Structure formats: C-alpha cells, structure tokens
Amino acid sequence: MDLELTENQRELYEAAVKFAEAELNDDVIRRDRDEVFSFDGWKKCAHFGAMGLPVPSEYGGMGLGITDVIAVMEGLGYGARDHGLLFSINAHLWTNSLPILVFGTEEQKRKYLPGLCNGDLIGANGASEPDAGSDIFAMRTHAERRGDCYVLNGTKTFVSNAPVANLFAVYATVDARLGAMGITAFLVERDTPGLTVTRGLEKMGLRTSPMAEIVLENCAIPVANRLGREGRGVQVFESSMEWERGCILANYLGLMRRQLETSIEHVRNRRQFGQPIGKFQSVANRIVDMKVRLDACRPLVYKIGWMKERNKPAMMESSVAKLFVSESLVSSCMDALQIHGGYGYMVEQGVERELRDALGSTLYSGTTEIQRNIVAKCLGI
Amino acid sequence: MDNIKEELRQHILEEFLPGEKPSNLKDDTPLRTSGILDSVATLKLVTFVEEHYGIEVEAHEAGVENFDSIDGIASFVKSKKA
Numbered sequence: 020m021d022l023e024l025t026e027n028q029r030e031l032y033e034a035a036v037k038f039a040e041a042e043l044n045d046d047v048i049r050r051d052r053d054e055v056f057s058f059d060g061w062k063k064c065a066h067f068g069a070m071g072l073p074v075p076s077e078y079g080g081m082g083l084g085i086t087d088v089i090a091v092m093e094g095l096g097y098g099a100r101d102h103g104l105l106f107s108i109n110a111h112l113w114t115n116s117l118p119i120l121v122f123g124t125e126e127q128k129r130k131y132l133p134g135l136c137n138g139d140l141i142g143a144n145g146a147s148e149p150d151a152g153s154d155i156f157a158m159r160t161h162a163e164r165r166g167d168c169y170v171l172n173g174t175k176t177f178v179s180n181a182p183v184a185n186l187f188a189v190y191a192t193v194d195a196r197l198g199a200m201g202i203t204a205f206l207v208e209r210d211t212p213g214l215t216v217t218r219g220l221e222k223m224g225l226r227t228s229p230m231a232e233i234v235l236e237n238c239a240i241p242v243a244n245r246l247g248r249e250g251r252g253v254q255v256f257e258s259s260m261e262w263e264r265g266c267i268l269a270n271y272l273g274l275m276r277r278q279l280e281t282s283i284e285h286v287r288n289r290r291q292f293g294q295p296i297g298k299f300q301s302v303a304n305r306i307v308d309m310k311v312r313l314d315a316c317r318p319l320v321y322k323i324g325w326m327k328e329r330n331k332p333a334m335m336e337s338s339v340a341k342l343f344v345s346e347s348l349v350s351s352c353m354d355a356l357q358i359h360g361g362y363g364y365m366v367e368q369g370v371e372r373e374l375r376d377a378l379g380s381t382l383y384s385g386t387t388e389i390q391r392n393i394v395a396k397c398l399g400i
Numbered sequence: 401m402d403n404i405k406e407e408l409r410q411h412i413l414e415e416f417l418p419g420e421k422p423s424n425l426k427d428d429t430p431l432r433t434s435g436i437l438d439s440v441a442t443l444k445l446v447t448f449v450e451e452h453y454g455i456e457v458e459a460h461e462a463g464v465e466n467f468d469s470i471d472g473i474a475s476f477v478k479s480k481k482a
Contacts, residue, residue, distance in 0.1 A: 156440065193459075198439030200446070200459040250459035253443050399418035 020325045022318055028090040031083075035094025036273075038067050043099040047227070051103070051372055054219075054226045056183055060104050065138025069095065069108055074120055078132035086324035089269040093320075096273025100369055102376045103227030105270050110179040110228070111135065113263035115142025115188050118204065118255050122247035127206065131186060143184035145175030145207075145233055146256060152177075155190075156199045156253065160235060162191035164249075167242050169193075169205060171213070171235040179383075181216050181231035185209045188259075189235065190252045202252035206244045213238030224375030257334070263384050264337040265323035268344040271380065272320055274373065275313045275348060278355045282306055285359060296358075305354040312347040319343055335397035342390035345380035352377040404453075404474045411448055412470070416441055427471045432464050442467055449473065455480040 024032060042063045050057060064070060072088045074080025083091070092105075099105055116135045119127055134140035151158040160173025171191050178187070186208055192201040207214055213236050220230045247255045283306060286297030296302045319340040326333040352374040356363040363370040381387045409425055416436060417425065431437045437445060445467065446457045455477065466476040 197459050197462075199443045200439060200462050251443075253440055254447065257440075397418075399416070399420065 020318075020322060022321055024090055028087055031087055032090045032094040035067075035091045036098040038063075039095045039098025042067075043095075043101050043104060047100045048366060048369070048372075050101070051226045052366075054221065054229065056107065056227055056229045057101065057104055058183075060101060061107070061141070062138045064104070064108055065136070070111060070116070070138055071132075071136030072112070074116060074132055074136050078120070078128055079134075079136035080132070084324075085266075085327045086321065088266060089320060089324045092266055092269035093273040093276075096270030097277045098273070099270075100372075101227055102270065102274065102373070103225040106225045106267070106376075106379075107141075107180050107228040109263060109267040109270070110144060111142040113266060114144030114146075114259045115186060117262050118188055118246060118259045119206070121258055122204070122255050123206075124243075126243065127246070131206070135186070140185045141180055141183050143178050143180040143187045144259070145178050145181075145187050145189040147177045148174060149176050155256070156202055158190060158192060158202070159195070160189070160191040161195070162193050162203055162205065162240075164193065164242075165239075168239040169203075169242065169245065171205065171207070171238040171240060174232060174234050176232045177220065177230060177383075178216075178233050179228055179230050181233055182219055182229040184216075187214070187233065188246060188255075189233075190256060191235075193249055197250065199253045200250045202256070203249050204246035204252040204255040205240050206246050207235070207238065207240055208244075211238055211240065222379070224372070224377070224379050226375075260384055261334055261337045264341040264390075265320065265327070265333065267380075267384065268316075268320050268340055271344055271348045271377075272313070272317055274377075275309070275316065275351050278351060278373065279306070279309045279313055282309060282355050282358050302358060305358055309351045309354050312351050316340075316344045316347050335394055338385070338390040338393040338397070341384060342387055342394070345377075346387060348377045348380055349374070404477055405470050407452065408449075408470050408473055411452075412436075412445070415444065415448075425470070427474075428469050430468055431470075432468045437467075445473075449477060453477050453481065 043060050068081045071080025072083050072091055075082045095105055119131055135142055146155055148158050162169040162171050173191060186206060189205045189207050190202055193203050194201040215234045217232045217234050222230060286302055287295050289296045323333050323336055323340055326336060356370050356374055359368060359370050362368050405427055413420055413422060413425060432442060442462060446462050450457055466472050
C-alpha cells in the first residue's frame with residue numbers, strides 16, 4: 020500500500036485547503052455559540068464539489084475515487100475551522116447520497132442525486148431511536164405495506180441536519196419478529212404528510228451542525244421510495260456506516276495536522292522562565308505524542324480507501340480506524356489545550372471548540388465501545 | 401450437495417469463526433440457536449447465499465427452519481435451485 024498522494028491527489032488536497040481557508044472560516048465563534056448552520060458555506064462547498072465527490076458525473080458529482088475523496092476531506096479538515104459544517108457534509112454524503120448511489124434505483128438516482136450534489140437538497144439519516152442507539156436494530160419504527168405505499172410510524176432521534184434537511188433516509192422494520200431481516204430503508208421527503216421535525220437538540224460540540232428529532236405519524240411513502248430490497252435495510256445502513264467511519268475521519272487527519280503545526284509554532288514562540296516553553300521536556304513530549312498519533316492515524320484512514328478501491332470489505336478496518344483516530348483526536352485536542360495553557364481555554368483561540376467538536380467523534384457512527392465490539396466479532400471472539 | 405456444504409463451511413469459518421478448527425463446524429452444528437450467527441450475521445450469510453448460488457431469499461425464509469445448520473442451508477439452496 021502506497022501512502023504517498025499522487026500528483027492529482029496532492030492538487031485536490033491543496034485546492035481543498037485553499038478553498039476552506041478562504042471560504043469557510045467567517046464568524047465561526049459566533050455561529051458556534053448561537054448554533055447557526057451556514058447555508059452560505061453549504062452552497063460554497065457544493066459549488067466547490069464537496070457534496071458530489073464520489074458521485075459519478077452523470078448524476079452531477081465529481082466521480083472521484085475513494086482515496087481522492089479522502090485527500091479532499093483531509094484538506095478541508097486542515098483548512099476549515101467550522102467542523103460542524105464538515106460534519107453536516109459527511110452526514111449528507113455518507114448516510115444519504117451514497118446509499119442512494121449504491122442501493123437506489125435509476126429513477127431515485129436521477130431524481131435526487133443532482134440536487135444533493137449541487138447543494139439544493141440537504142440529506143439526513145434517521146436511524147437512532149430514543150430506545151435504540153448502539154443497539155440500532157432493536158428499532159421500533161414500523162413500516163406497514165398498504166398497497167403502493169408503506170406507512171411509517173415511529174420517532175428518530177439524533178438526526179444530524181434534520182432542521183435543514185430536505186430528504187431523509189429512514190430505517191424501519193416491516194416485522195420486528197424478523198430482527199435484522201425486517202429492517203428496511205426508505206427515502207422520505209421533508210414535505211411528506213406525517214413527517215414532523217420536532218425539537219432541536221443542543222449539543223456540546225459541532226454546534227454549527229443542526230440536529231433534531233423527527234416523528235413519523237402515519238407517514239405514507241410510495242413503494243418507489245423504498246431504498247433497496249425490503250428487509251435489506253441493514254445492508255444499506257452498514258454500507259453507509261462503513262463509508263462514514265472511513266471518510267469522516269479524513270477531516271480529522273487535517274485537523275490534527277493543523278493543530279500540530281500551530282502547537283509547534285506556539286511552543287517555539289511562547290517564552291517562560293527565559294526560554295521557549297518547547298524546551299521544557301514535559302511540553303515537548305505532548306508535541307511528540309501529537310505527531311506520533313497523526314502518523315499512526317493516517318495509514319489507517321488511507322488503508323480504507325486502498326481496500327475499498329479494490330472492492331475489499333473494510334468493516335473491521337473502518338472500525339479499527341474509527342476507534343483509533345477518534346480517540347487519538349481527543350487526546351491530541353487535550354494536548355493542544357494544555358500546551359496553549361490559559362489562552363487555549365479562551366473561546367477566541369478556537370482550541371477549546373476543537374476539543375468540544377472532537378469529543379463527539381468517539382460517540383457518533385458507533386461509539387468507541389461499539390467499534391471494539393465490531394472488531395472483536397470480526398476476530399471471531 | 402457436498403460441494404455446497406463445503407462452500408458454506410468455508411465461508412462461515414472465514415467470515416464468522418476465524419481461527420476455529422474446520423472439524424468443529426459440523427453439518428448439523430446449530431448456527432443461530434447456538435449464537436454463532438446473530439440476525440445481522442445471518443443477513444450477511446443470506447446475501448452470500450443469494451450472490452453465490454444465484455437465488456433470492458425472502459425474509460420469512462431466513463429463519464431457523466432453513467438457516468440453523470449447514471445441512472439446512474444446503475437443502476434450502478438445493479430446493480430453490482430445483
């Protein structure tokens with residue numbers, strides 16, 4: 020496996036850094052405080068091509084390979100301070116657009132993908148429920164077939180993008196007795212009668228990415244909006260999680276790199292007791308740990324791209340990467356905060372926001388504990 | 401029939417029981433009722449059976465009556481292909 024970016028990938032990475040630094044960093048402190056989603060940033064990202072990175076050009080995307088996509092995401096993560104917006108883009112891409120691309124009918128692809136790529140549509144994903152979080156397939160949301168429709172009833176929680184989304188990928192069971200074989204995926208448009216976006220959920224971090232619950236009450240969905248076969252929603256869900264776990268982490272490679280660079284600059288310039296604080300071994304050790312984590316994380320993420328481009332299943336590798344990168348990110352954010360001392364604790368520096376944003380990464384797309392369960396199962400334990 | 405059983409055994413060992421001795425997975429070893437396969441793993445096995453043998457398995461056909469042993473799955477595949 021070659022970890023060096025190709026010339027084209029290097030250009031994509033640098034273009035993403037340049038774009039994000041120029042276009043995505045306005046007023047982040049206020050927007051984070053007030054939980055403001057940036058529609059302007061969303062449209063700029065769409066114009067840049069971010070919403071259609073892996074989608075073929077015939078559906079309005081850029082048709083990039085997965086390693087190319089990871090390189091772009093790494094660049095966006097380096098350049099952008101608004102990691103809530105990047106999180107929203109990832110939710111849109113991996114849990115909505117990509118499932119349509121992989122499992123959708125030709126009609127569904129033609130109907131939805133162009134709008135999802137050009138930013139006119141915002142995608143969301145309704146899987147978690149109040150009583151089905153990590154135990155996701157214990158979901159209660161029910162879909163009953165009635166003629167040419169399925170009628171959905173249930174509540175979905177922790178739905179990223181829900182307050183601003185136009186299209187939801189929703190999972191429901193057609194028969195709870197069938198367990199995983201009963202789970203089915205559906206595409207639900209926002210204005211469908213019976214779908215209500217209810218209370219918004221205020222978060223600790225990623226506050227510029229809006230989240231809410233959705234309630235489905237006798238919500239009739241045409242059979243044409245079923246995504247994949249009846250009873251095969253688990254395949255759709257697991258495929259989307261595999262992509263998300265792999266690709267959402269690429270943003271964090273960029274963030275960790277930028278954080279390392281700014282921390283090095285700080286410990287060189289900040290002087291205490293007559294010398295740069297980096298000369299104190301206890302401070303330098305934190306920098307070294309940040310460097311080691313970044314170098315250990317990067318191959319894990321790019322390995323997923325390498326495997327998926329060869330059509331190899333990457334369930335275990337995605338979980339290994341998700342587990343290690345998210346935990347490393349939190350540790351490095353803690354180190355960055357400590358290195359910056361009292362200044363890092365101040366909102367204006369942005370270091371505390373990055374820590375708050377990072378903490379979610381050990382929870383969403385499957386907690387650290389769930390990733391360990393998946394890896395253990397893949398090892399036959 | 402024997403060929404189907406061996407293919408199933410190989411796949412189950414690779415996907416769900418890595419490191420297990422092949423001799424421990426017998427034709428009548430319970431797969432679901434013993435906990436070797438949960439419902440998500442069963443779905444993965446169903447997908448393999450569909451793709452490998454070119455058949456379609458309905459949700460109600462994937463219960464323990466057909467998918468609890470290599471014997472049962474092989475018989476089911478044979479009946480579907482007949």
